[in-house]
Amino acid sequence: ATPPARRALVQARAAPTPPGAPSPPAKASRRAVFGATLSATISSLLASPVKGAFAAAEEGVVVDASLPSTSPARLGDLAAAAPGAEVYFGNGCFWGRQHEFVQTERAQLGRTDDEVSSLVGYAGGFSTKGTDGKVCYYYGSPDTVYERLGHGEVVRTVLSDASPEKATEDLRAFARTYFANFKKIRGFGMQRLDPQDAGAGYRNMIGVPGGMNSPLMKIIEEENVNGMRLLAGEGNKPNRKPSEDDVFNAVWIYDSSQLPFYPAEVYHQFHDGLGYRFPEEYTVELKKNAMRRGLVKETGCPEMRERRFAEFESIAS
Numbered sequence: 001a002t003p004p005a006r007r008a009l010v011q012a013r014a015a016p017t018p019p020g021a022p023s024p025p026a027k028a029s030r031r032a033v034f035g036a037t038l039s040a041t042i043s044s045l046l047a048s049p050v051k052g053a054f055a056a057a058e059e060g061v062v063v064d065a066s067l068p069s070t071s072p073a074r075l076g077d078l079a080a081a082a083p084g085a086e087v088y089f090g091n092g093c094f095w096g097r098q099h100e101f102v103q104t105e106r107a108q109l110g111r112t113d114d115e116v117s118s119l120v121g122y123a124g125g126f127s128t129k130g131t132d133g134k135v136c137y138y139y140g141s142p143d144t145v146y147e148r149l150g151h152g153e154v155v156r157t158v159l160s161d162a163s164p165e166k167a168t169e170d171l172r173a174f175a176r177t178y179f180a181n182f183k184k185i186r187g188f189g190m191q192r193l194d195p196q197d198a199g200a201g202y203r204n205m206i207g208v209p210g211g212m213n214s215p216l217m218k219i220i221e222e223e224n225v226n227g228m229r230l231l232a233g234e235g236n237k238p239n240r241k242p243s244e245d246d247v248f249n250a251v252w253i254y255d256s257s258q259l260p261f262y263p264a265e266v267y268h269q270f271h272d273g274l275g276y277r278f279p280e281e282y283t284v285e286l287k288k289n290a291m292r293r294g295l296v297k298e299t300g301c302p303e304m305r306e307r308r309f310a311e312f313e314s315i316a317s
Contacts, residue, residue, distance in 0.1 A: 077215035082159055082167035085216065088207040088261050089178045090154035091251075092121040092194040096273040099156045099282065104177045105157070109170055113289050117158035119296070120271075121263040124205050124244070124254055125150030128236035135262040136301035144301065147201035148260075150236030154205065155260040175223035178206070179194065182226065189249030190226050200242035204251040206235065211255030218232060220253075223288060235259045267304045269296045 014169050097315075101118040104113040122135050125146070135151060136144040139187055146152075157174050159167040182190040192204060208216040212232045224230065233252035236242040270287035290296040312315065 011217065011307040015143055077213065080101055080164075081209060081215045082164050082171060084161035085171075085209055085280075086156055086160045086256060086261065087159065087166065087171065087174065087209075087216070088121075088123050088154040088156040088176065088205075088256060090124065090152045090191040091181055092153070092197050092202045093179070093274050094153040094155055095268070095271040096194070098270065099273065100177050100181060101155050101157055102270075102282070102286070104173050108173045109160075113286055114293065116286065116290070117156075117265050117295070119261075119290075120268050121154060121156055121261050122146040122151035123154045123156075123207055123250075123256070123261045124152045124203070124233065124235055124252065124259055126237045134300050136299070137268065137304070139302045139304055145285070149238045150200075150240075150242065151262070152201050152205055153263065153264075154207070156263075168219060169221045172223060175206075175220050179223055179225060179228070182228070184226060190228050191248060197274075198246055200245045203244065203246045205254055206251055207254040207256035207259060209240070209255065209257045211258070212253050214255075217253070219230055224251075225303060226238060228256050233259075234289050259311070263297075265299055265301050265303050266291070266296055 049197075057148050089097070098118050099122045102116055105118060106113075111117075125135075134140065134144045135149060136137050138145055138147075142148065157170075159170040161225050172201035182192050187192050192264070206220060208214045208220070210216070212230070221230070229247075231244075231247070231250050233244050233254045235258075236244050237252065251264065269290065270283050272277075272283055277283070287296065
């Protein structure tokens, strides 16, 4: 999600390129992306609960709902690490990505609305919280803004605690959904589907307990079917030039036990996509359900006020 004051800047910034690689092609403008994808997005959302908004609009980006099971012999240390683990995924604006993961939970993992776990928030910063104990969007005080604290936008999900096999199946589904949200640029590698949001706050990242040394990385590596670079990350330090930036064709891997997830404001949860709307059963009903369960709650950060959010508050009250 791009703050109004940064729109002109983020469209002009290009993601850094890995050493030795050619410069990536120019980023599409927000207007061009919206114009090309909006009609396909709306029809796709109505036709298929498995394909996400951007994935359906981009040629060749499809999430295969069939998931190979992991035999007990292959689980190894996963038996201890996977059940109930919290993992997070980031690649650009978190609004559309949350919808992708919620649909994965519902359509592929068979979870009910009461079992949906996907939340948007912030992670990947070396600093834990701002000086007043908060991690906020750009409308908060400067010392609480997530990007200044080194964080990026992510979606957090929770793996099943029923069994190691079920938890591994969950992780495989989430990882497959994540890697489907990139588009191959011939000669350059994989680019996320909303490249107009640039900078460390939108960098590609995955957080799992243990980071690169986690047994969960077996599944991440297997689902990285396009061979994106997986880079060990340590987190960006607050109020400094980011050492781990928005790198083309690469994903930062973080230890989520050391660099935890911080939920975003109520406004951002179950939000419409960037330039398109999701059905109200998602933006209103599912959000109300999550609030009743305590999954979504106020964070102490300022809430964005706009007409559509005011309408939601009126409905939810």
